[in-house]
Amino acid sequence: xxxxxxxxxxxxxxxxxxxxxxxxxxxxxxxxxxxxxxxxxxxxxxxxxxxxxxxxxxxxxxxxxxxxxxxxxxxxxxxxxxxxxxxxxxxxxxxxxxxxxxxxxxxxxxxxxxxxxxxxxxxxxxxxxxxxxxxxxxxxxxxxxxxxxxxxxxxxxxxxxxxxxxxxxxxxxxxxxxxxxxxxxxxxxxxxxxxxxxxxxxxxxxxxxxxxxxxxxxxxxxxxxxxxxxxxxxxxxxxxxxxxxxxxxxxxxxxxxxxxxxxxxxxxxxxxxxxxxxxxxxxxxxxxxxxxxxxxxxxxxxxxxxxxxxxxxxxxxxxxxxxxxxxxxxxxxxxxxxxxxxxxxxxxxxxxxxxxxxxxxxxxxxxxxxxxxxxxxxxxxxxxxxxxxxxxxxxx
Numbered sequence: 475x476x477x478x479x480x481x482x483x484x485x486x487x488x489x490x491x492x493x494x495x496x497x498x499x500x501x502x503x504x505x506x507x508x509x510x511x512x513x514x515x516x517x518x519x520x521x522x523x524x525x526x527x528x529x530x531x532x533x534x535x536x537x538x539x540x541x542x543x544x545x546x547x548x549x550x551x552x553x554x555x556x557x558x559x560x561x562x563x564x565x566x567x568x569x570x571x572x573x574x575x576x577x578x579x580x581x582x583x584x585x586x587x588x589x590x591x592x593x594x595x596x597x598x599x600x601x602x603x604x605x606x607x608x609x610x611x612x613x614x615x616x617x618x619x620x621x622x623x624x625x626x627x628x629x630x631x632x633x634x635x636x637x638x639x640x641x642x643x644x645x646x647x648x649x650x651x652x653x654x655x656x657x658x659x660x661x662x663x664x665x666x667x668x669x670x671x672x673x674x675x676x677x678x679x680x681x682x683x684x685x686x687x688x689x690x691x692x693x694x695x696x697x698x699x700x701x702x703x704x705x706x707x708x709x710x711x712x713x714x715x716x717x718x719x720x721x722x723x724x725x726x727x728x729x730x731x732x733x734x735x736x737x738x739x740x741x742x743x744x745x746x747x748x749x750x751x752x753x754x755x756x757x758x759x760x761x762x763x764x765x766x767x768x769x770x771x772x773x774x775x776x777x778x779x780x781x782x783x784x785x786x787x788x789x790x791x792x793x794x795x796x797x798x799x800x801x802x803x804x805x806x807x808x809x810x811x812x813x814x815x816x817x818x819x820x821x822x823x824x825x826x827x828x829x830x831x832x833x834x835x836x837x838x839x840x841x842x843x844x845x846x847x848x849x850x851x852x853x854x855x856x857x858x859x860x861x862x863x864x865x866x867x868x869x870x
Contacts, residue, residue, distance in 0.1 A: 516575025533558035628841040684811035703759030724769030737765035737860035768857035783869035800865030801835040808854040839863035
């Protein structure tokens, strides 16, 4: 019995070591095509430099797992807590978000050394007797946290390179194609009481918990998201020039930014071009629309005489939908589910503190890491942001 228990413990340890290093290597793989200078750029406040992502995700494991649980653990650099803490008030002072691009030091090489140091210490910890079953939940959170940052790495790298006047190629064939050839079909669902929220085994974030019943009126939802060609019809009809399709705040955004198209679209000599991770290309009208904010999504839906689905409608219909290539704006504010409980300590700051002035997105995107999507996943962003891989699904 003792030998059997030991074997099971070693087997579980090897599973988590392998899982840990697989996730960590993927972050570095995303950064392989970058030049050193690309790691440091922060064009706008919402975009973090790639090297900051690499440091912050490493800081998470050092701060939340190694420091409290590994006796006599020596931090790599005491200053890194100030540099790589993102928003955890419980943990202490930090570099303000707008200044992440000013961090010429630590260097890119030093951050990779930091990752190697923490990865070695995590391997030692996961093989030691200090690694207990009660640590697994936090370890899984850390791995899923890093996967979130992998998606942010892709979106931030695209913004950095997409605002370089040379429109450099990140990587050929970097993402899967999403061409659509079929017309939109509206799927009908009857009124009734439905259940939403996470249930079962496996990982989820705390904002997915609290499975509960919702009453929905009869509704229709599109079987697929909107394409570039369909959105171009809205643009050509003067959609950005007619206030009646826009929320008041959205119309203010149009006037203040002089917006006339989605992010990364460029009208060059009367021809619409789009910046992709493969460089500047002609618009593919059959490709799924991407990089629009909530204002644009709602305005397009109004122009079509429809609306955006609620997150409840989306989750009820998900198994009949073509989804997973674009995060889809819903018409639902990001609020806690019934019985939502905010965890104690710094981990409790992960989701709950952001449940205000944000809208829910559902689905996943082509930048989402493999195995990191669920029908209950509740992503969320402010209404004005375009830089994420966001699209539109219609409802009525």
